[in-house]
Amino acid sequence: xxxxxxxxxxxVTPTVEPLLRVVNVVKHFGAGGGASVKAVDGVSxxxxxxxxxxxxxxxxxxxSTLGRLITQLIPVSSGEVYLDxxxxxxxxxxxxRQQRKQLQMIFQDPYASLDPRMTVGDIIxxxxxxxxxxxxxxxxVRVQELLRTVGLNPYFNNxxxxxxxxxxxxxxxxxxxxxxxxKLIICDEPVSALDVSIQAQIINLLEDLQRxxxxxxxxxxxxxxxxxHISNRVMVMYLGRICEIAPSEDLYTSQEHPYTRALLSxxxxxxPRIESKRRLVELSGEIPSPLNPPSGCRFHTRCPIAQVPGxxxxxxxxxxxxxxxxxxxxxxxxxxxxxxAIVN
Amino acid sequence: MTDAILEVRNLSTHFFTDDGExxxxxxVSxxxxxxxxxxxxxxxxxxxSVTAMSVxxxxxxPGKVVGGEIMFRGRDLLKLSKEEFRNIRGRDIAMIFQDPLSSMNPxLRVGYQIDEAMYAHDKIPRDQVERRAIDxxxxxxxxxxARRIRxxxxxxxxxxxxxxxxxxxxxxxxxxxxxxxPTTALDVTVxxxxxxxLRDLNEQTGAAIILITHNLGVVAGLCKRVLVMYAGxxxxxxxxEQIFExxxxxxxxxxxxxxxxxxxxxxxxxxxxxxxxxxxxDLPQGCKFNPRCPFRVERCFNESPPIEQVAPAxxxxxWVTMERAYAEMGAGDIIDTSPxxxxxxxxAGRTLPAAEVPAALAEPVGD
Ligand SMILES: Nc1ncnc2c1ncn2[C@@H]1O[C@H](COP(=O)(O)OP(=O)(O)OP(=O)(O)O)[C@@H](O)[C@H]1O
Ligand SMILES: Nc1ncnc2c1ncn2[C@@H]1O[C@H](COP(=O)(O)OP(=O)(O)OP(=O)(O)O)[C@@H](O)[C@H]1O
Ligand code: SF4
Ligand code: SF4
Ligand SMILES: [Mg+2]
Ligand SMILES: [Mg+2]
Numbered sequence: 001x002x003x004x005x006x007x008x009x010x011x012v013t014p015t016v017e018p019l020l021r022v023v024n025v026v027k028h029f030g031a032g033g034g035a036s037v038k039a040v041d042g043v044s045x046x047x048x049x050x051x052x053x054x055x056x057x058x059x060x061x062x063x064s065t066l067g068r069l070i071t072q073l074i075p076v077s078s079g080e081v082y083l084d085x086x087x088x089x090x091x092x093x094x095x096x097r098q099q100r101k102q103l104q105m106i107f108q109d110p111y112a113s114l115d116p117r118m119t120v121g122d123i124i125x126x127x128x129x130x131x132x133x134x135x136x137x138x139x140x141v142r143v144q145e146l147l148r149t150v151g152l153n154p155y156f157n158n159x160x161x162x163x164x165x166x167x168x169x170x171x172x173x174x175x176x177x178x179x180x181x182x183k184l185i186i187c188d189e190p191v192s193a194l195d196v197s198i199q200a201q202i203i204n205l206l207e208d209l210q211r212x213x214x215x216x217x218x219x220x221x222x223x224x225x226x227x228x229h230i231s232n233r234v235m236v237m238y239l240g241r242i243c244e245i246a247p248s249e250d251l252y253t254s255q256e257h258p259y260t261r262a263l264l265s266x267x268x269x270x271x272p273r274i275e276s277k278r279r280l281v282e283l284s285g286e287i288p289s290p291l292n293p294p295s296g297c298r299f300h301t302r303c304p305i306a307q308v309p310g311x312x313x314x315x316x317x318x319x320x321x322x323x324x325x326x327x328x329x330x331x332x333x334x335x336x337x338x339x340x341a342i343v344n
Numbered sequence: 345m346t347d348a349i350l351e352v353r354n355l356s357t358h359f360f361t362d363d364g365e366x367x368x369x370x371x372v373s374x375x376x377x378x379x380x381x382x383x384x385x386x387x388x389x390x391x392x393s394v395t396a397m398s399v400x401x402x403x404x405x406p407g408k409v410v411g412g413e414i415m416f417r418g419r420d421l422l423k424l425s426k427e428e429f430r431n432i433r434g435r436d437i438a439m440i441f442q443d444p445l446s447s448m449n450p451x452l453r454v455g456y457q458i459d460e461a462m463y464a465h466d467k468i469p470r471d472q473v474e475r476r477a478i479d480x481x482x483x484x485x486x487x488x489x490a491r492r493i494r495x496x497x498x499x500x501x502x503x504x505x506x507x508x509x510x511x512x513x514x515x516x517x518x519x520x521x522x523x524x525x526p527t528t529a530l531d532v533t534v535x536x537x538x539x540x541x542l543r544d545l546n547e548q549t550g551a552a553i554i555l556i557t558h559n560l561g562v563v564a565g566l567c568k569r570v571l572v573m574y575a576g577x578x579x580x581x582x583x584x585e586q587i588f589e590x591x592x593x594x595x596x597x598x599x600x601x602x603x604x605x606x607x608x609x610x611x612x613x614x615x616x617x618x619x620x621x622x623x624x625x626d627l628p629q630g631c632k633f634n635p636r637c638p639f640r641v642e643r644c645f646n647e648s649p650p651i652e653q654v655a656p657a658x659x660x661x662x663w664v665t666m667e668r669a670y671a672e673m674g675a676g677d678i679i680d681t682s683p684x685x686x687x688x689x690x691x692a693g694r695t696l697p698a699a700e701v702p703a704a705l706a707e708p709v710g711d
Contacts, residue, residue, distance in 0.1 A: 058531040059502075165620055195387045196558050200602035200616035207613070222531065225561075229604035229614070252606065266536035267606045268561030272584045274607065275565040280536050285487075286501055287531075 017085060018046035019216050020070065020184055025079030027065050037290050039065040041240035042079075044319075047184070052210065052217040054231030054248070056224050056263070058287055062240045063220045067186040070218070071103045072096065083184070101131060104177035108189035110169035114161040120147075120172055121157030127179045146175040149212075151205060167198035174205065178213070188220045203230060224267055228252060233325070236260045239298045240290055242319060246326040256328035258303045258336055265342040277344050297331070305332055305339050348375035348415075349519055349552055350399070350437075355412035357391075357398045364625040368394045368407070370576045376520065379550045383563035383584070385599075386573035389621060392556045395573070396522050400439050401429045416520075434461065438513035440506075442525035447509065448497040454481075454508050455493025461512040480511040484541055503534035510541065517549060524556045539566055560603060564588055569657075572596045575622050575632040578651060582658035592660040592667065594639045598681065615681045631663065638678060638686040639669045645691065 025043045028036040040062045047053050055063050068074045070081055072088060080087045088099050104127075107113040114123055121143045128139055144154035150171040161169055170190060177185055187206065191199040207230065209215060221227045227234055228248045236244040236251075236259065244257040255261040262281040269275060283302040288294050294301045300312040307313075317329040330336070353373050359366040369391040376382055384392050397403045399414055401421060414421040416437065421429060433439075441447045449457060458477040474493070481489035484507040497505055506526060513521055523542065527535035543566055546553050555566055563570055563584065570587040572580040572595065580593040591597045601615040619636045622628050628635055634644040643663050651661040664687075669675040673686040684690045 058533060167620075196560075197387050197599060197602055197617040198620075200604075200614040201618070203604070203614055204616055224532070225604045225606040228606055229608070249609075262533060264606070266532040268536070268539070268559065268565045269605055269607055270560035270564050270588060270600060270603060271605075271607075272564045272588055275561070278565070280540055282537060282540075283533055286504075 016048055018082075019049045019051075019084060020047040020218075021080075021082040022046070022066075022070065023080040023082070025066070025069055025081065026077045027062075027069055027074070028077045031291060035291055038240050038293055039290060040069060041290075041293070043237075043240075043242055045235060045242060045245060047216055047218060049183070049216055050210075050214055051233065052219055052231045054227030054234040055218060055220045055237060056222060056227050056234065057237035059222065060287065060290065061237045062290070063222075063237055064188050066237075067105060067188050067218065067220055071105050071186055072100060073105070097131070101127075101180045102183045103186070104180065104182040104184075105186045105188060106170075106173050106177050106190045108192050110166050110173055110193060111161075113173055114169055116161055119158050119160060120164075123161070123172060124157075124176045124179055127176060131180060133180075142179070143175075146178055149178065149209070150175045151201075165198070166194050167201055170194060170202050171205065174202075174209070178209065181213070182215070184216045184218065186218045186220070189222070190219075191226060192221060192223065199226070206230065224263060236263065239288060239293050241298060241329070243299065243330070244326075244328045245319065246328075247324075250323065250326050254323070254326075255336055256322040256326060256333040257299075257330045258305055258340060259299050260328075261336055261340050261342060262304070279342050279344050281340055281342060297329075305335055307332070347377065349378045349417060351375040351413075351415040352395075352399065353413045353415065355395065355398055355414065356410045357394050357403055357407060358410050359407045361406055361625075366624045367627065368576055368624055369398065372412070372573075372576075372578050374571055374578060374581065376552050376554060378519065379546070379552055380569065381546055381553045381555065381567045383567035383570045384554060384556045384573060385558060385560060385563055385570060387558055387599075387621060389624075390573040391576040392573055393524055396439065396524050396554070396556055399522065400433055400437065402433075434518075435516045436518055437520045437522065438516070438518040439522040439524065440509045440513045440526050442528055448505065450497055453494055453496055454500065457497075458493070458508070458512050458515055461515045476515070477511075480515055481508065483514070484508070484511045485537070486511075501534075503530055503538065506530060506534075506538055507541070510538070510545075514545065514549070514551075518551055520552045520554070521545075522554045522556070525558075526555075527562065528557070528559070535562070542566060560588075560600065572599075575627070576624060577632065577661065579633070579662070580658075580660045581651070582655070582660075586655060586658045590655070590658075590666070592654045592658065592665045593633075593662050594637050594664070594666065594669065595633050596660075597666050597669075597675070598636075598638075613679070615678070618682050631661075634683075636683055638681050638683065639664050639666075639673055639675065640684055640689050641687055642689060642691065644689075 023044050025040055027040040028038050031037050043066060057063055069076050076089050081089050083099055083102060091099055124143050124146055125139050128134055143157050147154045147156060152171050191202050219227060219230055231248050234246060234248050234251045235242050238259050244260045262283050265281040285302050288301055296313040296315050297317050300306040300308050311331050317331050319327045319329045322328050322333055355369060355372045357369040359368055372395055386392055398409050403409060455477045458480060459473050462473055477493050478489045481492055486492050486504055486507050527538050542553060557563060567584055570584055571578050574595045580596045598617045602617055617636055622632055630646045631644040631649050634640045641664060649661045649663045651659050654660045654665055678686050
C-alpha cells in the first residue's frame with residue numbers, strides 16, 4: 001500500500017517544524033528561440049533543524065541550481081521556499097537580507113570562489129561588514145576566532161588565498177559561511193575538488209561544526225559515498241526532479257527507484273572482493289537534454305524496467321511514500337529490487 | 345622478471361624551475377607483465393602522471409629524466425632516437441589522458457582523428473581504415489558509429505569523447521595501454537561503463553593496462569596489482585588483495601581509512617591524514633611521510649627506508665610497517681591520527697614544519 005502524500009513534511013515527526021520547506025520549486029532558464037532549460041522542474045522537500053540532507057545526481061541534473069534557488073542567489077520561476085515558516089521568495093529588501101543571513105553556501109571550487117585580491121581576513125569579514133554588524137577591533141577578533149574554529153592559524157588573516165592549499169582554502173570558505181551564525185548551510189560539492197587525503201579533514205570539520213553550532217546542512221555531491229557518510233537522509237535527483245528520498249541506511253539497503261539502483265551499482269568500493277561480485281546496471285543511452293525532457297517518467301529512455309510504450313512514457317510518476325520516511329517516484333518500484341540485479 | 349613487457353628501473357625525473365629543482369619522481373622501479381592490469385595510486389602531485397609521461401617519452405622542458413632505464417621488450421627506450429621512440433609510442437604503447445577534450449583536435453572530425461592514429465603507423469591498409477574506425481567506435485560502444493565518425497569532438501558528450509580516445513588508443517592494437525585518470529572528469533554511471541570497457545578490452549585483446557587514479561575503488565575493480573606512490577616514490581607495491589586487506593605502509597593504510605565507503609555504516613569518523621604532502625623542492629630528511637605519520641619512530645627522521653619485501657609479492661618502504669604498528673602501537677584503535685600520535689614520537693627541540701602543526705595546537709591569539 002502506498003499513500004500519495006500531499007505535503008512533503010508528512011515524512012517527519014510533526015511536532016518539530018522543518019527549518020526549510022521547499023514547495024514545488026521550478027527554475028527554467030531561457031535558452032534562446034523560445035526554448036528553456038528546465039533545470040529544476042517541480043521540487044518539494046523539507047529539512048528538519050540539525051539534519052543533514054544529501055543531494056546526489058549526475059552532472060547537469062540541477063543540484064547547484066536548486067542550492068542557488070534556496071539561498072536566493074537566483075529567483076525562482078515559481079514555487080515557494082519557507083525558512084522557519086516564512087516564504088523567502090516573497091521577501092524583498094531589508095526583510096530578505098535578514099532572512100538570508102540564516103542561509104549560507106559553500107562552493108565546490110575553493111580556488112574560484114575566493115577573491116584573489118582580498119586578504120583572507122577581509123574575505124571572511126565581508127559578510128560581517130555587509131550586514132554592518134561589527135567592525136574594527138571586534139571584527140578582527142571575530143575573524144581570528146573563525147579562523148581558529150576551522151583549524152587555521154589565526155595569524156593567517158593577512159595572507160592571500162594563493163598562499164593556501166586547496167583544503168585550506170575550503171576552510172576559509174567555511175569560515176566565511178560561518179561568520180553570520182547561519183542556521184542552514186548549503187554545501188555545494190565542498191570536497192569534490194580536493195585531494196582524497198584532504199577530503200576527510202574537511203568532512204570531519206563539517207561534522208564537528210555541525211555538532212558545535214547546531215547547523216543544518218544540505219550537502220550536494222555527485223559522490224554517493226561521501227553523501228551517505230555525512231547525511232541522515234539522501235535525495236536523488238534526475239533531470240530536474242527528485243526521484244527518491246530516503247534515510248541514508250535505507251537508500252543503501254533498499255532502493256525504490258531504478259535510477260538509484262543504477263547509481264549505486266556504479267560506485268566502486270575500495271575492496272577487491274566486493275568489486276569482483278558487483279554487477280553494473282548499465283543505463284542505455286545518454287542523459288537526455290533538460291531542454292526537452294522525456295514525456296511521462298523522465299527516466300524512461302534509460303530505465304531497465306520501463307514499460308514503453310505504456311504508462312512510463314505517458315504518466316509522470318509522483319513521489320509516493322514507500323516505507324518509513326522513504327519516498328520514490330516510480331510506477332513499478334516494487335520490481336526494482338527483484339528485477340535489477342547488482343551483485344553476481 | 346625477464347618476461348616483463350615493461351620494466352622501469354630506478355627512474356628519476358626532475359623539473360628545473362626558477363624556484364628550484366622539483367624532484368617529481370625519484371628512483372622508481374616496477375615491472376609490468378604481458379596482459380597485466382596494474383594500478384598506480386596516490387594523491388595529487390605525487391608523480392603518477394610524470395612517471396607515465398616518462399615512459400611515453402613525453403616529458404618536456406623544464407623536465408628531464410635524470411636517471412634510470414625504461415626497458416620495453418628488452419630495449420631501453422631512453423636510448424632510442426626520437427624517430428624510433430615515436431614508432432613505439434602509439435603503436436606498441438598507447439596512452440589515454442584525463443581530459444579528452446584538450447587532447448583531441450576540436451576542428452577535425454572524430455573519424456579522421458581515429459584514422460590519423462592508424463595512418464601514423466601503417467599497420468592497416470588505407471581502404472580498410474574507415475571501416476576500422478567505425479568498428480573501433482562500435483567496440484567502445486558508441487552507438488550509431490557510422491554517423492558519429494563524421495562529427496566533431498564538441499558534438500560528443502564527455503563519456504563519448506573518452507570512448508573515442510580509447511578507440512584511438514586501441515587503433516593499433518597496443519601491447520600496453522596507459523590510462524591516466526581516464527574517468528575522473530566523468531559521472532559515476534559513465535565512469536562505470538568506461539571501466540567495464542577497459543576490463544573487457546584487457547580480456548579480449550590481452551593488452552596490459554596501467555591505470556593511474558586517486559580513486560581506490562576504481563583500482564579495486566580493475567587491477568590485479570597496485571603501486572602506491574607518495575611524494576615521488578613508490579612506497580608500497582602488492583597484489584590488489586594485499587594492498588586493500590593488509591597494507592603495510594602507513595600511508596596506504598591511512599589513505600584507505602580516510603575515504604568514505606558506500607557500504608560503510610554511517611556515524612564512524614573518517615581517519616584523516618593530517619597536514620600536506622611535502623614540497624618536492626625541499627624534501628624532508630629521512631622518510632618523506634614522517635611529517636604526517638602517526639607511527640613514526642626516531643629513525644624515520646634521519647634515514648630514508650628502502651623498499652623491502654614484507655610478504656610474498658608485497659613490498660613496502662617503512663621502518664615500522666603496519667604489522668608492528670598493530671602489535672606495538674594499537675593501530676587498530678587509534679582515533680588521533682596526528683603525526684607521531686600512535687608512537688608518541690614528538691622529538692624534543694625539533695621545530696615542526698607549518699603544515700604539520702595540528703589544528704588544535706595552532707597558537708591562540710592573545711587578545
Ligand atoms: N545560468 C544558467 N543559464 C542557462 N542554463 C543554466 C544556467 N545555470 C545552469 N543551467 C543549466 O541547468 C542545468 C542544471 O545545472 P546545474 O549547474 O544545476 O547542475 P548540477 O546538477 O549542479 O551539475 P554538476 O554536477 O555538473 O555541478 C544544466 O543543464 C545547466 O546547463
Ligand atoms: N612542467 C612542470 N614544471 C614543474 N613541476 C612540474 C611540472 N610538471 C609536473 N611537475 C611537478 O611534478 C610533480 C608530480 O606531478 P604529476 O603530474 O606527476 O602528479 P600526479 O600524481 O599525476 O597528480 P594528479 O593526481 O594531480 O594528476 C608535481 O608536484 C608537479 O608540481
Ligand atoms: S516509472 Fe517506469 S520508467 Fe520511470 S523509473 Fe519507474 S519503471 Fe522506470
Ligand atoms: S613509520 Fe617511519 S618509515 Fe614508516 S611511514 Fe611512518 S615515518 Fe615513514
Ligand atoms: Mg553543480
Ligand atoms: Mg596526473
